[in-house]
Amino acid sequence: MPEETGSRRRPERRLSGQIQREVMQLILDRKLRAGAPLPTEAELMEDLGVSRNSVREALKALQALDIVDIRHGYGTYVGEASLTPLVDGLTFRTLARPSDDASALAEILQVREVLEEGLIRRVAGTLSEAELDRLESVVTRMEAAGQEGGPFAELDREFHELLYVSLGNALVPQLLGAFWTVFHRVSGIRGWTDDPAPEVTVRRHRDIVTALRAHDVEGAQRAMAFHFRGIEARAAQESRGVS
Numbered sequence: 001m002p003e004e005t006g007s008r009r010r011p012e013r014r015l016s017g018q019i020q021r022e023v024m025q026l027i028l029d030r031k032l033r034a035g036a037p038l039p040t041e042a043e044l045m046e047d048l049g050v051s052r053n054s055v056r057e058a059l060k061a062l063q064a065l066d067i068v069d070i071r072h073g074y075g076t077y078v079g080e081a082s083l084t085p086l087v088d089g090l091t092f093r094t095l096a097r098p099s100d101d102a103s104a105l106a107e108i109l110q111v112r113e114v115l116e117e118g119l120i121r122r123v124a125g126t127l128s129e130a131e132l133d134r135l136e137s138v139v140t141r142m143e144a145a146g147q148e149g150g151p152f153a154e155l156d157r158e159f160h161e162l163l164y165v166s167l168g169n170a171l172v173p174q175l176l177g178a179f180w181t182v183f184h185r186v187s188g189i190r191g192w193t194d195d196p197a198p199e200v201t202v203r204r205h206r207d208i209v210t211a212l213r214a215h216d217v218e219g220a221q222r223a224m225a226f227h228f229r230g231i232e233a234r235a236a237q238e239s240r241g242v243s
Contacts, residue, residue: 015050016061019057019058023044026044026047027078033078034080034081035077038077041056062079063079087182090179091186094107094186095190105187106232108182109228112179112183115175115176116224117221117225120163120208120221120224121221123163124215124217125217128166131162132213136206138205142201143199143202146199153184160180161176161177200230204226205227207227208220
C-alpha cells in the first residue's frame with residue numbers, strides 16, 4: 001500500500017516542478033521585471049494547460065524562492081529573486097549542527113573569506129583617494145563606537161560592502177550581506193558574543209586600508225586573510241565555551 005501511494009506522488013512532484021519552470025520561463029519570455037503583475041490564475045491555467053490547484057502549488061513554491069510575490073486580494077507579481085531563501089537555508093543548516101561544533105560557522109566564514117580575498121585583489125590599486133577616505137571614515141566610526149563600549153557590527157558590514165562598490169557588481173554586496181546575516185543570526189541565537197577587544201577588530205580593518213593606500217595588492221590580501229583568521233578563531237572559542 002505505501003508503495004502505491006509513493007508511485008502516485010512521484011509524478012505529481014515532477015509535474016509541479018515542471019510547472020514552476022514553465023512559470024519562470026513565461027516571466028523570462030515576457031521580460032517581466034520585479035514588481036510586474038503576473039497573468040491571473042485563470043490565464044496561467046489556460047497558457048500552461050493545468051488545473052488551478054497545480055498553478056497555485058507552483059506559485060506557492062516560487063513564492064518561497066522569492067521569484068513571485070503573492071499579494072492576497074491584489075494578485076501575483078514578479079518577486080525580487082533576493083537571496084533570502086539562501087540566507088534562511090544556510091541559517092537552518094548551520095543551526096542544525098551541534099552547538100559545540102567549531103566547524104559550523106567556520107564553513108560560512110571560509111566561503112566569505114575566499115570571496116573577499118579574491119575581490120580585494122580586484123580593487124586593490126584601483127580605489128580612489130575619495131573611496132579610501134570613505135573606508136577610513138568607517139574605521140574611525142568603528143573605533144569611536146568601540147571606545148564608547150557600543151557594538152559596531154553594522155559598521156563592519158558597511159566597511160566590507162563599501163570596499164567593493166567600485167566593481168559595479170550588484171551581486172557582490174548581496175552575497176556578502178547574505179553570509180554576514182547568517183553569521184550574526186547564528187551568533188545571536190547561540191549567544192556568542194562579539195570580540196571582547198574591539199580595538200583588535202578596528203586595527204585589522206585599518207591594516208586593510210593602509211595596504212590599499214599603498215597599492216599593495218599582496219599586503220591587502222594578507223590583511224584580509226588575517227582579519228578572517230581572527231573571526232574564525234573567536235567563533236571556534238565561543239562554540240567551545242572558551243572566553
